[in-house]
Amino acid sequence: MTVSDGPNRPVVVLRQGTVKGIKQDGGFPHPVEAFLGVPYAAPPVGDRRFRPPERVDSSNDVVDASKYGPKAPARQFVVAGPQLESSEDCLTANVFRQGSRNSSKLLPVAIYVHGGAFNRGSASMHNTTSMVGWSSEPFIAVSFNYRIGALGFLPSRLSAKEGVLNLGLKDQILLLEWVQENIEYFGGDPDNVTLVGLSAGAHSIGHHLLNFEEGQRPLFNRVVMESGAPTSRAVRNFDAPVHEEQFQAFLDAVGCPRDLTEADIFPFLRSLPSSTIASAQDTVFYRYNPSLRWAFQPVIDGEIIRRRPLDAWQSGMWHKMPIMTGFNGNEGSLYVNKAMSEPSEFTDFFRVLLPQLTLEELKTIETLYPDPSTASSPYKEDRQGVGNQYKRIEAAYAHYAYVAPVRQTAHLASPTVPVFLYHWALETSVIGGASHGDNMKYEAMEPAVCKISESQKNLAGTLHTYVTSFICTGDPNGMGEIYPRKPQWASYNNGSPKIMIFGRNNKELVGGDVGPAAELHDDVWAKKESDFWWSKVEISQQ
Numbered sequence: 001m002t003v004s005d006g007p008n009r010p011v012v013v014l015r016q017g018t019v020k021g022i023k024q025d026g027g028f029p030h031p032v033e034a035f036l037g038v039p040y041a042a043p044p045v046g047d048r049r050f051r052p053p054e055r056v057d058s059s060n061d062v063v064d065a066s067k068y069g070p071k072a073p074a075r076q077f078v079v080a081g082p083q084l085e086s087s088e089d090c091l092t093a094n095v096f097r098q099g100s101r102n103s104s105k106l107l108p109v110a111i112y113v114h115g116g117a118f119n120r121g122s123a124s125m126h127n128t129t130s131m132v133g134w135s136s137e138p139f140i141a142v143s144f145n146y147r148i149g150a151l152g153f154l155p156s157r158l159s160a161k162e163g164v165l166n167l168g169l170k171d172q173i174l175l176l177e178w179v180q181e182n183i184e185y186f187g188g189d190p191d192n193v194t195l196v197g198l199s200a201g202a203h204s205i206g207h208h209l210l211n212f213e214e215g216q217r218p219l220f221n222r223v224v225m226e227s228g229a230p231t232s233r234a235v236r237n238f239d240a241p242v243h244e245e246q247f248q249a250f251l252d253a254v255g256c257p258r259d260l261t262e263a264d265i266f267p268f269l270r271s272l273p274s275s276t277i278a279s280a281q282d283t284v285f286y287r288y289n290p291s292l293r294w295a296f297q298p299v300i301d302g303e304i305i306r307r308r309p310l311d312a313w314q315s316g317m318w319h320k321m322p323i324m325t326g327f328n329g330n331e332g333s334l335y336v337n338k339a340m341s342e343p344s345e346f347t348d349f350f351r352v353l354l355p356q357l358t359l360e361e362l363k364t365i366e367t368l369y370p371d372p373s374t375a376s377s378p379y380k381e382d383r384q385g386v387g388n389q390y391k392r393i394e395a396a397y398a399h400y401a402y403v404a405p406v407r408q409t410a411h412l413a414s415p416t417v418p419v420f421l422y423h424w425a426l427e428t429s430v431i432g433g434a435s436h437g438d439n440m441k442y443e444a445m446e447p448a449v450c451k452i453s454e455s456q457k458n459l460a461g462t463l464h465t466y467v468t469s470f471i472c473t474g475d476p477n478g479m480g481e482i483y484p485r486k487p488q489w490a491s492y493n494n495g496s497p498k499i500m501i502f503g504r505n506n507k508e509l510v511g512g513d514v515g516p517a518a519e520l521h522d523d524v525w526a527k528k529e530s531d532f533w534w535s536k537v538e539i540s541q542q
Contacts, residue, residue: 028133028445031099035186037069040178041091041171044147049270049277050154050164053091053174068094071122072148073278075286082124088151088274091171093144093178094123095186096132106189108139110471111179111220113172115199115228115437118297119149119285127444134445134461135468137479140188142179146171148296150281155299156247157239162266165238165301172204173304176219193220194471198440202228202325206409207235207298207305209319210312222322222474224467226443227331227436229405230309234540238299246284246295253280291352292335292397300541308541313412322474323413324467326422326500327406330433332398338431341387343371349393356539368529369396383430402436404533407525410492419492420466420476421523426459426503427510439502443467455514459503462486462517466500487520497523 041053048054069092071084097107112128114121123143132141146152152168159165180190195205202225209223210230236243254276256268269277284295298305312318340346343366350357350365357365369392370377379392410421424439432438441449442460450457466476466489473479476489490498498520505515 028130030133030135030138032129032133033097033099034129035065035095036067037092037094038063038065039069039091040093040144040175043089044091044151044167044171045088045274047270049088049151050162050167050266052163052167053171055174068092068122068124069145071124072145072151073274073281074116074120074149075278075282084122084124086278088147090145090147091174093142093175094128095183096128096141096143097187098132098135098138103138103187106184106192107187108472109179109183109188109190109193110139110141111176111193111195112141112143113195113197113201113204114143114145115197115201116148117294118153118168118200118203119281119294121148121200126440127446130446131444131464131468134464135472136465137468137472139468139472140183140186142175142183144172144175146175149285150250150277150296153296153298154247154250155236155238155240155243155297157244158262158265159247160238160301161262164266166298166304169204169207169298169304172208173219176208180219191221194222194224195220196224196226196467196471197228198226198437199228202226203230203232203298206230206232206309209321209323210309210317211304211306212312212317212319213306218319218321220321222470223324224470225323225325225406225409226439227327227402227406229325229402229409230305231313231408231537231541232405233401234293234297235305235309236299236541238301240299242293243299246288249284249287250280250295253283290337291349292401293353308538310537310541313408316416318413320417322418322420322470323409324420324422324470324476325406325409326424327398327403328424328434328436328438329427330394330398331402331436332394332396333432334436335401336390336393336397337387338385338390339387340389340393343373343389346371346389346393346396350396354536354539357536361536364532365396368532386431399529400533400536403525404530405537407523407530408534408537410497411494414492414494418475420470420489420500421492421497422500422502423504424463424502426506430510434503439463442502453508455506455508455517459506459517463502466518486518490520492523499523 039056068082068084070087070090072090073086112126114123114125123145128141128143147168183190197205205223205225206229288295347362372380372388381388381391410419413419425434427433428438442463445460445464449460469479470476489500500518500520502518508514
């Protein structure tokens with residue numbers, strides 16, 4: 001099999017690796033062929049460090065496609081799946097297809113963009129093999145690594161001058177171009193591509209969705225944005241004060257001399273050992289992590305993120321295509337301080353996170369999320385091991401960073417394109433609740449989830465069927481299904497909004513009863529909270 005970077009221009013000849021499914025004991029019905037660790041860009045090492053990605057040179061070399069390529073350098077969470085070594089030479093793709101299907105037509109394609117706050121994560125986090133192997137209709141899936149941390153996102157005025165902003169997003173674009181040029185060789189249709197991503201992966205997809213120029217043809221046809229949106233959290237100008245502050249902190253952490261001229265700073269950074277870069281980016285990221293003012297994030301660059309995301313939505317300057325998007329019930333539980341106990345800590349958190357908030361606006365937040373010491377507060381805490389402000393801060397941060405932006409996507413896009421909105425409500429722990437990212441393993445039909453109980457397998461199968469149906473047909477209701485009792489998923493309508501809720505009454509994992517896998521409901525969310533956070537989007541985009 002030959003992969004090409006253009007008509008009749010061979011780049012690599014792949015040696016096929018095979019991952020075979022098992023039809024019993026939690027295995028998937030269709031064997032999966034996997035082509036792993038295929039380079040989609042030249043190694044961004046040496047003089048290519050802190051530069052835009054470059055295409056792979058033409059070659060007749062044989063690539064061993066039997067194992068994942070390295071993950072990008074960063075301090076990583078311990079996650080399920082293959083544990084990969086770290087290397088700056090990380091720009092590789094993985095292609096998965098059902099091995100038991102002999103289709104004469106080109107198949108739909110899904111490209112998975114991994115999350116991790118733009119500072120962690122890798123392609124192997126997502127069990128794409130299982131997701132493909134369980135699908136009742138065949139499709140081709142692609143996952144990949146891109147540069148993260150300082151190597152992928154190092155915003156500053158000098159970075160803009162050097163032309164090295166948003167390198168991680170540029171890696172993603174090159175991967176999308178690689179798929180357009182090569183996926184037919186794997187049996188995929190380059191004109192039927194769905195982007196799928198969670199958290200930073202979803203934020204990334206949102207930026208590509210809004211990367212619009214008149215006459216520009218998008219490199220994809222529909223999107224699945226899970227727990228993320230282009231208006232989520234902060235998307236600032238490249239020279240925002242916090243970015244300049246973090247840039248200098250990074251230079252100090254790598255030992256860059258203060259008297260070095262601007263022209264010599266990036267050559268100095270390219271000369272350093274990879275371990276020095278990795279250590280410094282971890283130091284800076286975790287210094288800012290407690291305040292959730294994360295370092296090394298995408299910024300408004302005038303090139304990929306051409307304008308403030310809210311301006312792009314409101315001006316209609318975005319690619320019109322079907323959207324599936326949603327949030328988890330406790331998006332903040334993974335991030336906020338579980339020991340928070342004083343009301344002043346709650347207010348101080350938002351004062352630091354969003355310094356542009358006025359005193360009046362801070363008081364509004366306190367009113368919207370009443371102090372649990374008051375009689376009428378719905379945020380009273382009765383769980384052991386957490387501070388009495390935990391439920392309050394978890395809800396407020398979740399609404400600001402994830403829930404309100406996702407709902408804003410549905411609100412702004414649904415008058416123009418079909419939008420399918422969901423709420424993942426399955427509680428996987430007493431403290432974490434329906435935590436950020438919990439749905440990923442269910443979407444993929446991971447064997448560990450399916451083995452828990454028939455209820456959990458049914459929930460996973462229901463979500464998986466909706467998502468793969470959207471990938472294959474553009475409609476979550478569009479194809480034959482393994483789990484036939486799932487309800488019809490109505491598209492979002494601002495006049496009468498609907499939301500699909502997964503696992504709302506399933507308390508099995510926290511010692512309770514089992515409820516239905518999915519239910520379609522009216523989308524009722526406190527309007528005051530929604531209106532407030534939507535009105536504050538602009539201060540996070542300056």
